[in-house]
Amino acid sequence: MSFTDLTEVDEPRRKALKTAKVANLDKAYATAALKSNFATAFLSKSRSKDDSTGAEVYASPFRHVSLPGFIDDADFIDDLIAELQSLDMQDKNNDLYKFKQSVELKHVNTPCIKAFRNVLQGQVLPWLHDITAFPLNNKIDMFCSNYDYTDTLLCHDDELEERHIAFIYYLVPASWSKEDGGTLDLFDADDKGQPNSIVKSILPVQNQFVFFEVTPASFHQVSEVLTEEKTRLAISGWFHGPPIARPQPYTEPAIPISSCGGIEEMVFFDWINPVYISQEIQNDIRERFESESELELSDFLKDEKYEELVAAMQSDDRAWTHRGPPNKRNYDVCKAENLPAVAQTFAQILRSDAMFLLLSSMTGLQLHDNPAADAEGVANGSDAKGDTAKCRVEAQRFQHGSYTLLHDTDPHAGEMALDLVFFLGGAEWSMDCGGYISYVAKGEDDELLSVSPAPNSLALVYKDRETLRFTKHINHRVTKAKEPQYCTIAASYYENAD
Numbered sequence: 001m002s003f004t005d006l007t008e009v010d011e012p013r014r015k016a017l018k019t020a021k022v023a024n025l026d027k028a029y030a031t032a033a034l035k036s037n038f039a040t041a042f043l044s045k046s047r048s049k050d051d052s053t054g055a056e057v058y059a060s061p062f063r064h065v066s067l068p069g070f071i072d073d074a075d076f077i078d079d080l081i082a083e084l085q086s087l088d089m090q091d092k093n094n095d096l097y098k099f100k101q102s103v104e105l106k107h108v109n110t111p112c113i114k115a116f117r118n119v120l121q122g123q124v125l126p127w128l129h130d131i132t133a134f135p136l137n138n139k140i141d142m143f144c145s146n147y148d149y150t151d152t153l154l155c156h157d158d159e160l161e162e163r164h165i166a167f168i169y170y171l172v173p174a175s176w177s178k179e180d181g182g183t184l185d186l187f188d189a190d191d192k193g194q195p196n197s198i199v200k201s202i203l204p205v206q207n208q209f210v211f212f213e214v215t216p217a218s219f220h221q222v223s224e225v226l227t228e229e230k231t232r233l234a235i236s237g238w239f240h241g242p243p244i245a246r247p248q249p250y251t252e253p254a255i256p257i258s259s260c261g262g263i264e265e266m267v268f269f270d271w272i273n274p275v276y277i278s279q280e281i282q283n284d285i286r287e288r289f290e291s292e293s294e295l296e297l298s299d300f301l302k303d304e305k306y307e308e309l310v311a312a313m314q315s316d317d318r319a320w321t322h323r324g325p326p327n328k329r330n331y332d333v334c335k336a337e338n339l340p341a342v343a344q345t346f347a348q349i350l351r352s353d354a355m356f357l358l359l360s361s362m363t364g365l366q367l368h369d370n371p372a373a374d375a376e377g378v379a380n381g382s383d384a385k386g387d388t389a390k391c392r393v394e395a396q397r398f399q400h401g402s403y404t405l406l407h408d409t410d411p412h413a414g415e416m417a418l419d420l421v422f423f424l425g426g427a428e429w430s431m432d433c434g435g436y437i438s439y440v441a442k443g444e445d446d447e448l449l450s451v452s453p454a455p456n457s458l459a460l461v462y463k464d465r466e467t468l469r470f471t472k473h474i475n476h477r478v479t480k481a482k483e484p485q486y487c488t489i490a491a492s493y494y495e496n497a498d
């Protein structure tokens with residue numbers, strides 16, 4: 001039911017809905033002492049607490065303020081919640097988030113939403129101006145958001161040139177607790193201005209208004225909602241002012257790439273499923289790849305090699321280290337030198353000239369330079385050397401909470417590459433858990449294709465300059481899955497790296 005259609009509503013309710021509502025900021029927030037203490041604390045970047053309201057100003061990791069008991073009327077809050085629950089909500093789902101969002105609330109004119117907007121414009125905006133001394137104008141964006149089980153909004157900074165203050169007004173059920181997830185997590189930043197780790201988690205509380213200054217380092221996230229019963233309902237948005245000059249975003253150094261190396265022929269044939277060594281099969285595969293630009297090769301390794309490899313990769317926990325920063329990625333990696341011996345051999349195979357030849361033959365891409373060497377070079381055990389074709393290999397582990405994000409400053413974003421991902425584990429993986437690799441065209445929301453983990457499966461995707469990839473956040477459903485994690489040995493191959 002929408003509020004423009006009141007015919008399905010019973011008579012008293014209809015009257016109530018049609019009646020204009022008024023809401024007020026709790027009077028305690030208008031006291032001169034509170035305002036002066038908060039303004040001083042905000043300006044000097046120090047802490048201040050108001051005992052009568054429980055409101056607090058914090059300076060770290062970036063300035064933020066919490067105002068509990070924000071609106072003074074419990075009935076109004078109930079009615080506002082009811083109005084918000086009746087709005088049409090759109091699914092928002094990409095690399096960064098999964099939740100539901102309403103239209104911009106300035107287009108909604110139901111009584112409570114209108115009254116809330118009036119409070120923001122008429123009472124909160126001047127109050128914020130007094131506290132922060134920011135040169136705010138009248139522009140306020142606001143949306144309603146719903147986060148249900150497994151929804152999240154990963155680490156981001158909210159920056160957009162005219163945004164000065166971000167706000168969230170929480171309308172969660174009174175019983176919301178830490179176990180329900182959905183905290184607003186704040187990150188500190190390192191010396192490069194990149195987010196480091198969570199230093200504060202704000203539990204949403206009904207009728208609490210939280211705001212923070214938007215800066216290049218105001219990194220925050222909505223942690224995954226873990227309750228299956230409750231919805232994290234909120235109104236959030238931004239107060240605006242004149243454009244702020246922002247520093248150039250930090251670009252990570254490119255990850256070095258290496259030329260192909262040698263491998264003993266025997267080793268190569270010991271590992272690879274003989275099916276894929278057959279010239280005929282390679283030709284079929286190439287035809288498919290040339291029309292689809294992607295392939296998934298099942299049972300890529302001989303069974304016994306795969307079993308040996310998967311056991312070794314899953315056995316040792318000490319070798320894994322976390323790879324961030326959280327505004328770009330969150331998963332575990334294992335350095336080449338720390339890999340178990342059997343995995344080092346496999347990584348060597350992926351970097352080998354024999355592999356370059358096999359991939360060239362399967363994809364039609366020029367991953368080696370020797371004109372005399374062709375697909376049969378592999379079958380014949382030729383040791384042709386590639387001179388300019390290069391690759392990059394990484395051993396990765398993905399589990400609950402892991403993800404990668406698309407970002408503007410990716411030094412590898414514009415590269416043409418053959419992406420190879422070899423999956424270890426991930427039996428009966430369900431896309432509902434996330435963890436699939438999604439390929440999208442730059443600037444577009446629609447997915448071009450996605451690849452899901454499967455044991456002993458090798459995925460090949462040709463990534464042109466306009467293609468970006470991310471791994472979808474692995475959510476709490478995975479904890480109920482047969483295998484709650486998977487590893488990959490991932491490689492990118494470059495045709496003419498310079």
Ligand SMILES: O=C(O)CCC(=O)C(=O)O
Nearest residue numbers: 153158168184222234236
């Ligand atoms: O809902 C929250 O706590 C934060 C929302 C947020 O960060 C955003 O919408 O950009």
Ligand SMILES: [Fe+2]
Nearest residue numbers: 156157158166
């Ligand atoms: Fe945000």
